[in-house]
Amino acid sequence: MTCNPSWPEIQEHLQPMEEVQNRPDLVSRVFRAKVEEIKTDIQKRNIFGKVAAIMYTVEFHKRGLPHAHFLIILMDGYKLLTPEAYDKIVCAELPDPHIDHDLYKLVTKHKIHGPCGYLNPSNSCMQKQGKCKFKYPKELTEQTTKGKNSYPLYKRPKMITPIKVKGHNIDNSWIVPYNPYLLKKFGCHMNVEICSDIKAVKYIYKYICKGHDKIAFSVNNNDTNIEIDEIKEYQSARWVSPSEAAWRLLAFAISEMTPSVCQLQFHLDGQQFVSFKNNQTVDQIINNPMIKKRC
Numbered sequence: 001m002t003c004n005p006s007w008p009e010i011q012e013h014l015q016p017m018e019e020v021q022n023r024p025d026l027v028s029r030v031f032r033a034k035v036e037e038i039k040t041d042i043q044k045r046n047i048f049g050k051v052a053a054i055m056y057t058v059e060f061h062k063r064g065l066p067h068a069h070f071l072i073i074l075m076d077g078y079k080l081l082t083p084e085a086y087d088k089i090v091c092a093e094l095p096d097p098h099i100d101h102d103l104y105k106l107v108t109k110h111k112i113h114g115p116c117g118y119l120n121p122s123n124s125c126m127q128k129q130g131k132c133k134f135k136y137p138k139e140l141t142e143q144t145t146k147g148k149n150s151y152p153l154y155k156r157p158k159m160i161t162p163i164k165v166k167g168h169n170i171d172n173s174w175i176v177p178y179n180p181y182l183l184k185k186f187g188c189h190m191n192v193e194i195c196s197d198i199k200a201v202k203y204i205y206k207y208i209c210k211g212h213d214k215i216a217f218s219v220n221n222n223d224t225n226i227e228i229d230e231i232k233e234y235q236s237a238r239w240v241s242p243s244e245a246a247w248r249l250l251a252f253a254i255s256e257m258t259p260s261v262c263q264l265q266f267h268l269d270g271q272q273f274v275s276f277k278n279n280q281t282v283d284q285i286i287n288n289p290m291i292k293k294r295c
């Protein structure tokens with residue numbers, strides 16, 4: 001889920017002539033309110049079914065817009081195990097504008113990938129081999145199937161007449177999978193996918209826990225007579241965008257996990273790791289209540 005700077009809650013609180021990029025406080029507050037609302041939808045209103053576990057992390061794009069990754073694990077009895085069950089949650093086709101014009105407008109605005117590939121070879125998703133890193137355009141298919149890899153192949157029927165978006169002819173192979181209810185309610189880029197395979201679950205955990213961006217930089221003296229020790233002068237540092245700074249100053253959660261899981265140390269009886277300061281005596285260390293408790 002990516003923050004949409006055109007959300008009315010953001011736009012109506014801007015002063016005349018004020019621009020969104022100069023109000024990271026407002027962007028953070030509104031995005032946080034949306035994250036809280038989607039959590040309520042998932043955990044309390046059970047829009048996907050009863051939830052056994054949920055985790056999310058908030059990240060910040062280079063330009064500074066916040067986005068969140070959620071992983072939802074449903075309870076037994078609510079798990080999505082069949083293509084029919086997938087179709088109830090995830091959609092990857094253009095809706096009929098005569099049936100639902102609002103949804104059609106939202107899909108054409110937020111849910112079209114790129115385009116990239118032969119339509120637009122210089123799009124940012126294109127890799128050196130000339131392939132899209134997100135594997136668009138996707139295969140057109142009349143039915144949702146489980147797929148050979150970890151993600152299902154969603155129903156993407158052939159269209160009689162493709163539509164024109166940003167000057168390109170677009171069909172269902174360019175649609176980013178979405179949930180119609182969430183797209184209508186939140187009106188922002190929100191990719192919803194089913195991950196039923198352990199490989200996909202492991203990937204998602206790794207992806208949503210990958211942490212913040214880092215940069216390497218150096219500060220050099222202009223005096224060329226001074227020998228520069230490049231290794232010493234490079235710093236490993238973090239990149240913090242204004243909206244991340246605002247998010248952290250407002251003390252909003254960067255990630256949450258329910259139920260919380262903590263990693264326990266695995267050790268033989270009486271052989272756990274113990275940390276201590278080098279000025280402590282053995283007696284002080286073994287009588288430390290925190291260390292005693294962990295024995």
Ligand SMILES: [Zn+2]
Pocket residue numbers: 113114115116117123125126132133134135136
């Ligand atoms: Zn692409």
